[in-house]
Amino acid sequence: EVHLVESGGGLVKPGGSLRLSCAASGFTFSSYSVNWVRQAPGKGLEWVSSITSSSSYIYYADSIKGRFTISRDNAKNALYLQMNSLRAEDTAVYYCVRDPSYGGLRYFDLWGRGTLVTVSS
């Protein structure tokens, strides 16, 4: 069965850092683009970052550009999000999301359960 499992969330002080991980299983991870999408408590969905299958292309939302870094290790079937200079407004559930990028189409067909990041003093 296919799975994405996030880890690394927790409570961090403003200005602090955190590294999220996402473990993929049940599919050929190296063939897919993957993304981070977040959802603040009681709010809607916000796309955060995307990385293509071979890490050739990386994209970020303006709200996190310069503070967050996405990366992947295809040998370990893993996706990462290094988050620095965290702010209260970064508090959210962070989802790891697969994108088949099939035939030029992009859509998010597999989601992890999410990991909660809370930024508070």
Add this chain to the structure above:
Amino acid sequence: DIQLTQSPSSLSASVGDGVIITCRASQSISGYLNWYQQKPGKAPKLLIYAASSLQSGVPSRFSGSGSGTDFTLIISSLQPEDFATYYCQQSYRTPYTFGQGTKLEI
């Protein structure tokens, strides 16, 4: 950035009803529009991609249409498990923005 506006923001309906949710983009996105369903405490689930393609395993009572700037999600006969929040998302260009959501309530 491309803005997506969903309407209505909330909707009350009954089992067996048909409902329509609309999503309007601030500029043309061709057919690069996806729909997701989210239940409380759960991750979103893909329903429709590329405006009208039904994701595998999704019941046929869900359908999507539209192109350019105007899109619709139709649920033909509501089932109890369909009461949830629905989001549209554009994948035309980054940032891949989402609509604000439509909460479908009994």
